[in-house]
Amino acid sequence: MTYIVKPTFHHPGLPKNALGYTHRDYEGSVSTLCAGCGHDSISAAIIQACFELNIEPHRVAKLSGIGCSSKTPTYFLGNSHGFNSVHGRMPSVLTGANLANCDLIYLGVSGDGDSASIGLGQFAHVVRRGVNMTYIVENNGVYGLTKGQFSATADRGSKSKRGAINSDSPIDLVSMALQLGATFVGRSFSGDKKQLVPLIKAALEHEGAAFLDVISPCIAFNNHPGSTKSFDYVREHNEAVNRLDFITGRAPIHVDYEPGTVEIVEQHDGTTIALRKLDAEYDVHDRRAAMNFLMERQAAGEVVTGLLYLETDGEDLHAHLGTVDKPLNALGERELCPGSAALEQFNARLR
Amino acid sequence: MKPTDLSTPQHFHKVVDCQWACPAHTPVPEYIRLIAAGRYGDAYMINWKSNVFPGILGRTCDRPCEPACRRGRVEKEPVAICRLKRVAADYKDDIRERLPKPVAKKNGKRVVCIGGGPASLTVARDLAPLGYDVVVLDQDPQAGGMMRTQIPKFRLPDSVLDEECGYVLDLGVRFVGGRRVDSMKALLAEGWDAIFVGCGAPRGRDLDIPGRKEAAKNIHIGIDWLSSVSFGHTTKIGKRVVVLGGGNTAMDCCRSSLRLGSEDVQVVVRSGFEEMKASPWEKEDAMHEGIPIHNYLVPKEFTHENGKLTGVVFEKVQAWRDDKGKRHLLPSGEPDRHFPCDDVLIAVGQENAFPWIERDIGIEFDQWGMPKVDAQTMRSTHPKIFFGGDAAFGPKNIIWAVAHGHEAAVSIDKFCNGEDIAERPAPAVEIVSQKMGIHEWSYDNDIAPDKRYRVPLRDKVVALRDIRAEVELGYDEALAFREAQRCLNCDAQTVFTSLLCIECDACVDICPMDCITFTQDGEEAELRTRLTAPARNLAQDLYVANGLKTGRMMVKDEDVCLHCGLCAERCPTGAWDMQKTFIEMTYAGSACRSKA
Numbered sequence A: 001m002t003y004i005v006k007p008t009f010h011h012p013g014l015p016k017n018a019l020g021y022t023h024r025d026y027e028g029s030v031s032t033l034c035a036g037c038g039h040d041s042i043s044a045a046i047i048q049a050c051f052e053l054n055i056e057p058h059r060v061a062k063l064s065g066i067g068c069s070s071k072t073p074t075y076f077l078g079n080s081h082g083f084n085s086v087h088g089r090m091p092s093v094l095t096g097a098n099l100a101n102c103d104l105i106y107l108g109v110s111g112d113g114d115s116a117s118i119g120l121g122q123f124a125h126v127v128r129r130g131v132n133m134t135y136i137v138e139n140n141g142v143y144g145l146t147k148g149q150f151s152a153t154a155d156r157g158s159k160s161k162r163g164a165i166n167s168d169s170p171i172d173l174v175s176m177a178l179q180l181g182a183t184f185v186g187r188s189f190s191g192d193k194k195q196l197v198p199l200i201k202a203a204l205e206h207e208g209a210a211f212l213d214v215i216s217p218c219i220a221f222n223n224h225p226g227s228t229k230s231f232d233y234v235r236e237h238n239e240a241v242n243r244l245d246f247i248t249g250r251a252p253i254h255v256d257y258e259p260g261t262v263e264i265v266e267q268h269d270g271t272t273i274a275l276r277k278l279d280a281e282y283d284v285h286d287r288r289a290a291m292n293f294l295m296e297r298q299a300a301g302e303v304v305t306g307l308l309y310l311e312t313d314g315e316d317l318h319a320h321l322g323t324v325d326k327p328l329n330a331l332g333e334r335e336l337c338p339g340s341a342a343l344e345q346f347n348a349r350l351r
Numbered sequence B: 001m002k003p004t005d006l007s008t009p010q011h012f013h014k015v016v017d018c019q020w021a022c023p024a025h026t027p028v029p030e031y032i033r034l035i036a037a038g039r040y041g042d043a044y045m046i047n048w049k050s051n052v053f054p055g056i057l058g059r060t061c062d063r064p065c066e067p068a069c070r071r072g073r074v075e076k077e078p079v080a081i082c083r084l085k086r087v088a089a090d091y092k093d094d095i096r097e098r099l100p101k102p103v104a105k106k107n108g109k110r111v112v113c114i115g116g117g118p119a120s121l122t123v124a125r126d127l128a129p130l131g132y133d134v135v136v137l138d139q140d141p142q143a144g145g146m147m148r149t150q151i152p153k154f155r156l157p158d159s160v161l162d163e164e165c166g167y168v169l170d171l172g173v174r175f176v177g178g179r180r181v182d183s184m185k186a187l188l189a190e191g192w193d194a195i196f197v198g199c200g201a202p203r204g205r206d207l208d209i210p211g212r213k214e215a216a217k218n219i220h221i222g223i224d225w226l227s228s229v230s231f232g233h234t235t236k237i238g239k240r241v242v243v244l245g246g247g248n249t250a251m252d253c254c255r256s257s258l259r260l261g262s263e264d265v266q267v268v269v270r271s272g273f274e275e276m277k278a279s280p281w282e283k284e285d286a287m288h289e290g291i292p293i294h295n296y297l298v299p300k301e302f303t304h305e306n307g308k309l310t311g312v313v314f315e316k317v318q319a320w321r322d323d324k325g326k327r328h329l330l331p332s333g334e335p336d337r338h339f340p341c342d343d344v345l346i347a348v349g350q351e352n353a354f355p356w357i358e359r360d361i362g363i364e365f366d367q368w369g370m371p372k373v374d375a376q377t378m379r380s381t382h383p384k385i386f387f388g389g390d391a392a393f394g395p396k397n398i399i400w401a402v403a404h405g406h407e408a409a410v411s412i413d414k415f416c417n418g419e420d421i422a423e424r425p426a427p428a429v430e431i432v433s434q435k436m437g438i439h440e441w442s443y444d445n446d447i448a449p450d451k452r453y454r455v456p457l458r459d460k461v462v463a464l465r466d467i468r469a470e471v472e473l474g475y476d477e478a479l480a481f482r483e484a485q486r487c488l489n490c491d492a493q494t495v496f497t498s499l500l501c502i503e504c505d506a507c508v509d510i511c512p513m514d515c516i517t518f519t520q521d522g523e524e525a526e527l528r529t530r531l532t533a534p535a536r537n538l539a540q541d542l543y544v545a546n547g548l549k550t551g552r553m554m555v556k557d558e559d560v561c562l563h564c565g566l567c568a569e570r571c572p573t574g575a576w577d578m579q580k581t582f583i584e585m586t587y588a589g590s591a592c593r594s595k596a
Helices: A038-052 A068-075 A090-100 A112-116 A120-128 A173-179 A193-205 A231-237 A287-299 A317-321 A340-350 B010-015 B017-021 B028-036 B040-051 B054-060 B081-091 B118-130 B158-169 B184-189 B222-230 B248-259 B280-288 B398-416 B460-465 B477-484 B506-510 B524-530 B566-570
Strands: A060-064 A081-084 A105-111 A133-139 A184-189 A209-215 A238-240 A242-247 A262-266 A272-277 A303-310 B110-114 B133-137 B174-176 B194-197 B219-221 B240-244 B264-268 B297-305 B308-321 B327-331 B337-340 B343-346 B385-387 B428-433 B435-437 B492-496 B516-519 B542-545 B553-557 B576-584
Touching: A038 A068, A038 A133, A038 A193, A038 A209, A038 B506, A060 A068, A060 A090, A068 A081, A068 A105, A068 A112, A068 A133, A090 A105, A090 A120, A090 A133, A090 A317, A105 A112, A112 A120, A112 A133, A112 A173, A120 A133, A120 A173, A120 A209, A133 A193, A173 A184, A173 A209, A173 A287, A173 A303, A184 A193, A193 A209, A193 A242, A193 A303, A231 A238, A242 A303, A287 A303, B010 B017, B010 B576, B017 B028, B028 B040, B028 B081, B028 B477, B040 B054, B040 B081, B054 B081, B054 B158, B054 B398, B081 B477, B110 B118, B118 B133, B118 B158, B118 B194, B118 B398, B184 B194, B194 B398, B219 B222, B222 B248, B222 B343, B240 B248, B240 B308, B248 B264, B248 B280, B248 B343, B248 B460, B308 B343, B385 B398, B492 B542, B492 B553, B506 B516, B506 B566, B516 B524, B524 B542, B566 B576
Parallel strands: A060 A081, A060 A105, A105 A133, A133 A209, A184 A209, A238 A303, B110 B133, B110 B194, B133 B174, B194 B385, B219 B343, B240 B264, B240 B343
Antiparallel strands: A184 A303, A242 A272, A262 A272, B297 B308, B308 B327, B308 B337, B428 B576, B492 B576, B516 B553, B542 B553
């Protein structure tokens, strides 16, 4: 862990975004994770994504549970709202916060232990309810804080640092998210920011439950030969189905790629993304095909990455519940207690 | 792009901007750290070895190191390197025990130095401890040359000069004061093994305009006048003084006048204020004492009455650039201006003059009357005669004179040992890891956000009363520590080992200055545009390494690296390490010779 404070001096030629901030303004305090941790790269990618999207820091709420990954919200967006909840319980806190104030951008940060073990139930329900959020799992396949036991996402047959072979079946959170109705599902790798940053940007812009599984090697306990979550293994077996080239706000899009190689996807909120296909056959809008594809590639030992599924006209929890547009926490006494006449009217409808 | 070649010290030497910019290549960060540690004597000795006159230079150096200082690119102002050097000199203990002793057994070689200024004294310092019999000749009774005659005492007290010239002379160097050399031929006939010419640029340029002869009594050549003031021959000057010229000599002239009873001193320069030759801090010091500087005024005529000067007439001009970008001063059309005054000091430049060198003894001169001198060996076209300081290439400054002196001493030593003087010795390089623990370094890697500290000055009223009262008081120890902490320790190099790198991006993410990029190879010009932060400062090199597993290159822009070591702290495999380079020039002696 680093003892000095990161110097406030920055590069004189650092670009500023539309709000006048540099990416340094989106940082948090210096990481206390092990040197080289993949999670720190994901933090840097989140910083970059928020900088590029011109997000006002006070409009973001970052929520997490317990674990190495759940510590990371301290290390980015130092001027945003944060809630470090109980182990595996981030999804319900996030759901509650989202219900109370739909105006914020919700970023849930969790790990494989926090989401696939103790919090598996919570994970399932927050996804199936379609809470408008970005849910990032920083997935390293081990329990780092307790010195490297296999977690629930470790692949069967992979080897621990001390030589034990994992005999349990892995939980694939991407497949689960697809099955449970997430409207945006992607997978990426902490060592590939060119892929990761646009994915995070698209997820943050997506209205609905966006899930990102980010493989993030644990340098201390899971970066050795025999591990399937090491830098070398993921780099060798990475099978990207597409590249998110750019994401616009609500401006029209212009691309000059060869026909058939690029797909322009318009989402129902008006944002557009340009998707460069690496696998010509892969259809990002077909949930069942995506699941089949994943199963097949997984059996072949490949790690499929990219934007795996996108539903452009999905609905979120507020739409399901028919809440008012105004955030619930902003409603005043007049709206919440409309008086006995309104009560009479309401009761009449139930008779 | 080619990977950076680390087999020579070139790349890492350039990273230490201050040391690279210093003509004598003084290891600046090393002595600044010693000052911060309160080890003033050690800091002084590093300086003494490299630049011979730490106390003098700590007050008067032209400080090429400071505009080069990386701190000036990271924030507003560079580290006050020059004034920290003075701290080492001011607070050191008695260091005489650490100096070389006069050698008992001489090597039989006799060297004579003409002129007792910084260049000659450096040659003497380098050669005397090796057993050379060195004699220094000077027209003045004391050693020091222009440091003694032209720099006013309120900037450089005699005590400092005496001390540091004394250290050199105490090495067994024979100083002969009051001896003017009139004939090089005669000197050659004395049978010296080598002759070093370090007599400076002793002639002040004159201004030949109407009225010069008639009013001569009150028109003085700046450097001659300063010298006369320095020796106490001149003790007063008229109430109203006009100083012509915009160099450091002009600044010394105007400030001296103010101390000799003048009540109204004006500096008038031909060019614009920004283009003046004087160092910015010297202009500042003059203006601080209330001296106005008028620009774009070309002297036209000295006015006089009954043989007495009454003033100077100037033509107002304006700058104009032609198609080639060359600047011309054209009449502005405004009416001429008359500056009434009692005395004029002309400080419009200095010239070399060698009337005492016969033209038929083997020293070739160029069309401007300057000797042909090899810029590296400092040798003239005569095998035994070497030049240095202002005498070699015209007026420069003390630190250049010292650098010339070192080079000339190496040449003389090699020459006297029958070696080829064109073969120059490489500097000595030490490179040592600074790692002490997982996140501990043997240098203070935390970055101090402090702005540059001002050097305390003597009260203006008191300072102006006495021409010998030093104006700058120097940093006290507490201020010196804080200023020293501003140094970025650029000699603590970031050294990268590709073989250990796992490309986890930790260094890229933590670097506060966005210096590091892992990317595909490319041509330098194009590569510079697609780094994490664009590398627009072309004067600063890129550090490039290949051999990574993914086939990408590690590219580090050295420009604004803080040397905070965070890349190395966050590196899980030790691919980054902070290693201190100590680069020291090789001086005369066995180390500079090939057959040691």
